[in-house]
Amino acid sequence: MASLTVRKLDEALKASLRLRAAQNGRSVEDEVRMILREAAERPAAASVPRAPETKAATRSTRTHAAADRPRLTLIIGGGIAAYKALDLIRRLKDRGIHVRCVMTRAAQQFVTPLTAGALADERCYTDLFDAQSEFDAGHIRLARDTDLIVVAPATADLMAKMAQGHADDLATAILLATNRPVLLAPAMNPLMWINAATRRNVAQLARDGAHFIGPNSGEMAEANEAGVGRMSEPLEIAAAADALLRPPPARSLSGKRILITAGPTHEPIDPVRYIANRSSGKQGFAIAASAAAAGADVTLISGPVDLDDPAGVHVIHVESARDMLAQVEAALPADIAIFAAAVADWRVANAGEQKIKKTSGGMPQLALVENPDILATVSKLRQNRPALVIGFAAETENLIENATSKLKRKGCDWIVANDVSPSTGIMGGDRNTVHVLTLDNGNVAVDSWPVMTKEDVAEALVAKIAATRA
Numbered sequence: 001m002a003s004l005t006v007r008k009l010d011e012a013l014k015a016s017l018r019l020r021a022a023q024n025g026r027s028v029e030d031e032v033r034m035i036l037r038e039a040a041e042r043p044a045a046a047s048v049p050r051a052p053e054t055k056a057a058t059r060s061t062r063t064h065a066a067a068d069r070p071r072l073t074l075i076i077g078g079g080i081a082a083y084k085a086l087d088l089i090r091r092l093k094d095r096g097i098h099v100r101c102v103m104t105r106a107a108q109q110f111v112t113p114l115t116a117g118a119l120a121d122e123r124c125y126t127d128l129f130d131a132q133s134e135f136d137a138g139h140i141r142l143a144r145d146t147d148l149i150v151v152a153p154a155t156a157d158l159m160a161k162m163a164q165g166h167a168d169d170l171a172t173a174i175l176l177a178t179n180r181p182v183l184l185a186p187a188m189n190p191l192m193w194i195n196a197a198t199r200r201n202v203a204q205l206a207r208d209g210a211h212f213i214g215p216n217s218g219e220m221a222e223a224n225e226a227g228v229g230r231m232s233e234p235l236e237i238a239a240a241a242d243a244l245l246r247p248p249p250a251r252s253l254s255g256k257r258i259l260i261t262a263g264p265t266h267e268p269i270d271p272v273r274y275i276a277n278r279s280s281g282k283q284g285f286a287i288a289a290s291a292a293a294a295g296a297d298v299t300l301i302s303g304p305v306d307l308d309d310p311a312g313v314h315v316i317h318v319e320s321a322r323d324m325l326a327q328v329e330a331a332l333p334a335d336i337a338i339f340a341a342a343v344a345d346w347r348v349a350n351a352g353e354q355k356i357k358k359t360s361g362g363m364p365q366l367a368l369v370e371n372p373d374i375l376a377t378v379s380k381l382r383q384n385r386p387a388l389v390i391g392f393a394a395e396t397e398n399l400i401e402n403a404t405s406k407l408k409r410k411g412c413d414w415i416v417a418n419d420v421s422p423s424t425g426i427m428g429g430d431r432n433t434v435h436v437l438t439l440d441n442g443n444v445a446v447d448s449w450p451v452m453t454k455e456d457v458a459e460a461l462v463a464k465i466a467a468t469r470a
């Protein structure tokens with residue numbers, strides 16, 4: 001196919017593409033390829049019902065709509081840590097946050113407004129009386145035209161002025177005129193941090209409602225000095241800012257016990273070899289994290305994966321299908337069970353106690369026996385059956401047809417079907433295109449969602465569960 005050169009994209013679209021690419025860890029060219037592929041794979045618009053309106057879905061749309069992005073004003077104070085504020089701009093933008101910079105006069109001794117403006121994609125403001133500013137009464141507009149103000153580094157002097165209500169430069173005037181939340185990232189010499197005057201100012205600012213991140217303890221820029229006073233790392237500040245900008249999700253599943261399986265299973269051939277599959281476990285882990293964030297009491301039973309345990313989730317690690325079934329049964333009763341694991345259908349009938357050796361007698365014959373079907377076992381329980389049982393159907397052909405027969409055969413209530421043909425990149429990848437099949441009075445309804453990140457699929461699924469269970 002001929003290569004494609006796209007010209008004359010407007011600046012806002014270019015910025016949005018760069019941001020999307022950065023968030024997905026891809027080059028802009030790869031991101032554009034991915035967008036084209038998703039568009040080509042998407043069924044005609046008329047036949048695709050919209051994904052449920054969830055915070056995740058709106059957040060991912062936000063990625064593209066600059067006007068909807070949370071807005072943050074970053075005030076850079078005059079300390080050696082000002083150089084880290086430049087990295088902070090990038091970290092905030094990676095999170096889809098629009099950043100506008102303001103610099104004090106002292107900050108300009110360490111970094112230039114030009115650099116901050118280039119990184120933020122918007123001019124950096126420095127003067128209280130600025131003839132070039134597009135804002136009338138600039139400090140008032142700058143103080144209000146934002147969702148959060150972050151001061152990094154927050155120097156001892158800047159915090160002292162804030163605590164006293166000074167407004168003799170643009171930064172302090174904005175801080176006095178704002179009615180938005182303020183996050184301070186202090187940075188100073190340890191002796192300045194423990195000085196009684198700084199202690200008083202910090203206590204006053206906390207009483208006035210300011211939020212703090214850091215300072216951390218560690219080496220100072222000055223030779224042979226260490227202690228508490230180092231500015232928090234840009235990643236930490238960006239996470240704290242994000243938490244203030246985006247309120248935690250509604251606890252729509254609080255009080256519910258949810259059981260989730262995830263990942264592949266490993267079926268031993270002998271002590272060193274096993275049969276496995278390509279499942280990464282990412283989708284099941286994302287569902288566990290979303291359900292926990294929605295307030296559920298989550299038990300996640302996972303096969304071998306290379307993922308960190310999600311925070312706030314009780315995780316049980318297993319190897320084989322039979323181990324997984326035993327742990328699922330031990331974890332019952334539950335209100336909701338979600339079987340996202342790619343359980344191996346077969347295991348070796350007579351796995352070797354010792355490593356199977358090569359012999360001149362030829363290759364060993366591996367006899368396979370069928371593994372228990374965990375989803376079907378739980379769906380058909382007479383006692384302790386969860387009120388909602390959700391299975392997954394990973395298919396490489398006839399997706400809806402195969403998923404429908406799986407839904408009926410296994411006796412579950414919903415099936416989340418996805419096409420895992422190698423060309424989709426879903427197995428092991430970060431995105432998923434799913435169809436949720438629900439069984440209602442013998443009728444199957446299909447809800448087809450657009451391509452989303454696995455996290456967004458998880459949030460949308462949790463929202464659908466919460467809406468159904470309400």
Ligand code: CTP
Nearest residue numbers: 339340341343371372373374375391392393394
């Ligand atoms: N499943 C299970 N235990 C098994 C096999 C599958 O719990 N031994 C569950 C999976 O977790 C998933 C659903 O059943 O929720 C469907 O899994 P899938 O691998 O798509 O289907 P299979 O039953 O293995 O059928 P096939 O391999 O023929 O597609």
